[in-house]
Amino acid sequence: MITRSFRWAWKRFLTMGMSLSTASGQVFSTALAKTKNKYNINVRQGPDALLGQLYIDVQTAKLFPDQKTFADAVPRRTPEAILSDYQTKKRRKNFKLHTFVDKNFIFPTDRVKYVPPNGQSLREHINTLWPVLTRNTSRVRPYDSLLPLPKDYVVPGGRFREVYYWDSYFTMLGLAECDKWDLVVDMTDNFSHEIETYGRIPNGNRSYYLSRSQPPFFALMVDLLASRDGDGVYQNYLPQLKKEYQYWMEGGDALENGAAAERVARMNDGALLNRYWDDLDTPRTESYMDDIVTASEAKDRPAGEVYRDLRAGAASGWDFSSRWFDDPLQLSSIRTTSILPVDLNALLYHLEMTLAKASQLGNNLDAASYYSQRAERRKQAINLHLWNEEGGYYADFDLRQDRLRDQLTAAMVFPLYNNIAPPDRAARTAQTIRDQLLKQGGLITTTNVSGQQWDAPNGWAPLQWVAVEGLRNYGHGDLAEEIATRFLGNVQRLFNNQHKLVEKYVVEGSGLGGGGGGEYPLQDGFGWTNGVTLKLLDMYSDQMTGYADNTPASVTAPQPAAAVSV
Numbered sequence: 424m425i426t427r428s429f430r431w432a433w434k435r436f437l438t439m440g441m442s443l444s445t446a447s448g449q450v451f452s453t454a455l456a457k458t459k460n461k462y463n464i465n466v467r468q469g470p471d472a473l474l475g476q477l478y479i480d481v482q483t484a485k486l487f488p489d490q491k492t493f494a495d496a497v498p499r500r501t502p503e504a505i506l507s508d509y510q511t512k513k514r515r516k517n518f519k520l521h522t523f524v525d526k527n528f529i530f531p532t533d534r535v536k537y538v539p540p541n542g543q544s545l546r547e548h549i550n551t552l553w554p555v556l557t558r559n560t561s562r563v564r565p566y567d568s569l570l571p572l573p574k575d576y577v578v579p580g581g582r583f584r585e586v587y588y589w590d591s592y593f594t595m596l597g598l599a600e601c602d603k604w605d606l607v608v609d610m611t612d613n614f615s616h617e618i619e620t621y622g623r624i625p626n627g628n629r630s631y632y633l634s635r636s637q638p639p640f641f642a643l644m645v646d647l648l649a650s651r652d653g654d655g656v657y658q659n660y661l662p663q664l665k666k667e668y669q670y671w672m673e674g675g676d677a678l679e680n681g682a683a684a685e686r687v688a689r690m691n692d693g694a695l696l697n698r699y700w701d702d703l704d705t706p707r708t709e710s711y712m713d714d715i716v717t718a719s720e721a722k723d724r725p726a727g728e729v730y731r732d733l734r735a736g737a738a739s740g741w742d743f744s745s746r747w748f749d750d751p752l753q754l755s756s757i758r759t760t761s762i763l764p765v766d767l768n769a770l771l772y773h774l775e776m777t778l779a780k781a782s783q784l785g786n787n788l789d790a791a792s793y794y795s796q797r798a799e800r801r802k803q804a805i806n807l808h809l810w811n812e813e814g815g816y817y818a819d820f821d822l823r824q825d826r827l828r829d830q831l832t833a834a835m836v837f838p839l840y841n842n843i844a845p846p847d848r849a850a851r852t853a854q855t856i857r858d859q860l861l862k863q864g865g866l867i868t869t870t871n872v873s874g875q876q877w878d879a880p881n882g883w884a885p886l887q888w889v890a891v892e893g894l895r896n897y898g899h900g901d902l903a904e905e906i907a908t909r910f911l912g913n914v915q916r917l918f919n920n921q922h923k924l925v926e927k928y929v930v931e932g933s934g935l936g937g938g939g940g941g942e943y944p945l946q947d948g949f950g951w952t953n954g955v956t957l958k959l960l961d962m963y964s965d966q967m968t969g970y971a972d973n974t975p976a977s978v979t980a981p982q983p984a985a986a987v988s989v
């Protein structure tokens with residue numbers, strides 16, 4: 424049942440969205456300027472804002488097969504000088520856009536071909552990849568979209584040449600596993616620096632990612648460090664944990680029942696839950712034309728509303744998935760900002776619990792009690808609003824329809840991962856996973872084949888890990904082992920054939936191996952797959968028969984080494 428006040432607030436929100444909905448650089452600059460005022464930070468403008476019409480013309484002409492290439496290109500002189508030169512020269516008869524662009528920009532060395540030594544085992548291969556994927560960009564060139572970071576970091580690989588927020592947690596699990604703790608510390612410090620500098624952890628360290636974040640895993644990174652260095656770690660990162668929490672909760676206290684603002688929504692019963700959001704409602708810089716085409720297909724919707732929902736989809740990390748769509752086969756029906764996701768809320772519960780713990784350790788008992796109450800209320804809200812009793816699984820809440828969405832997705836494991844589910848619900852969730860999501864090659868992302876990458880038939884390393892941990896938390900170790908060993912078998916099989924690890928895998932049907940779908944080709948590397956694979960190998964290789972790497976590191980794999988595009 425939608426209350427009148429909620430309908431009113433929702434209409435008002437949509438109207439506000441409409442008034443902002445133009446794709447011009449002007450809007451981009453204004454929104455970033457707002458960010459700057461709010462957090463008093465020194466924000467770099469993205470390449471679309473800096474290059475204006477030239478950016479639009481290059482992307483419209485589809486000069487590069489991947490639109491991210493131009494977003495990552497570095498101007499050789501000031502954007503103003505390039506732009507003014509462009510305005511003059513483009514009128515000339517023999518003007519060639521690609522020649523002009525070639526002269527004026529340095530392009531990312533797109534794919535570093537790394538040829539691994541012959542005969543490596545899977546584990547050896549991952550270990551030799553860490554240095555290949557490690558970057559230091561404490562200084563960047565002027566007008567580069569890359570944001571400088573003070574310390575070293577590991578990138579996913581392929582077209583993903585920058586650090587990504589939620590990827591990094593899963594990468595760090597592997598780094599810790601092979602005793603590369605210095606990098607775990609460095610990466611946590613980089614994220615801490617980003618919170619201080621930008622008031623949030625951006626999607627990735629690019630100017631065009633500043634307007635959104637990604638699934639909030641910073642508290643789990645702090646937990647990981649504390650597992651080695653002890654509870655003092657919580658004190659060290661408490662200011663940044665608090666600041667990240669403020670980012671997610673901003674505006675929440677002032678909300679009336681049934682209203683939403685930026686990343687927070689207040690339910691009709693007064694409970695606060697969160698949603699994914701992006702400060703901008705323009706096409707994504709890195710997928711500029713894709714978004715314009717998608718918005719043009721949504722005939723009945725203002726373009727700005729579609730852009731914001733696409734951007735919020737990117738903030739969710741599940742970009743894209745039928746999970747966010749009204750019509751599972753239509754990306755243009757995306758509605759991310761009207762959905763309260765179960766995984767986001769479970770992660771924020773964990774952040775609240777971490778803040779309570781850190782405050783308690785610092786003897787700030789009032790703060791500890793404040794955060795504990797926040798966590799308790801969120802836990803109750805998740806169990807009240809995000810549980811499907813009939814189906815036996817956790818799901819997302821739809822604000823527009825004022826009801827639970829019925830999509831069955833792997834996000835259902837997060838309340839187990841973050842210890843929110845009562846044991847009987849955890850048992851029912853485990854049963855649903857066994858019946859519907861467990862496939863030959865691991866845990867499937869959703870039950871829909873939509874052509875999107877966060878859907879069937881794909882399985883992703885981070886979700887395998889969250890499921891394994893979540894199930895083990897509630898004593899369902901047998902199912903956890905089943906998921907882990909099937910996924911490891913899949914990874915090992917592709918490694919045996921192609922000598923690489925990839926971003927995502929097909930986990931059902933006859934074509935197990937590298938995944939597909941979505942807006943860019945399958946990427947090699949790959950940070951989070953490497954991290955989760957190492958972790959699972961150490962936990963389960965004794966139980967593996969068949970494919971997995973249960974051999975000592977000195978025993979060689981049969982395949983010849985091939986170049987890996989990282």
Ligand SMILES: OC[C@H]1O[C@H](O[C@H]2O[C@H](CO)[C@@H](O)[C@H](O)[C@H]2O)[C@H](O)[C@@H](O)[C@@H]1O
Nearest residue numbers: 579583587590626707709737740741742
């Ligand atoms: O360029 C398209 C989108 O690519 C990113 O998303 C995907 O890769 C990320 C890095 O591995 C990963 O964190 C995300 O879950 C993937 O879907 C990027 O994060 C998006 O913002 C971007 O639009």
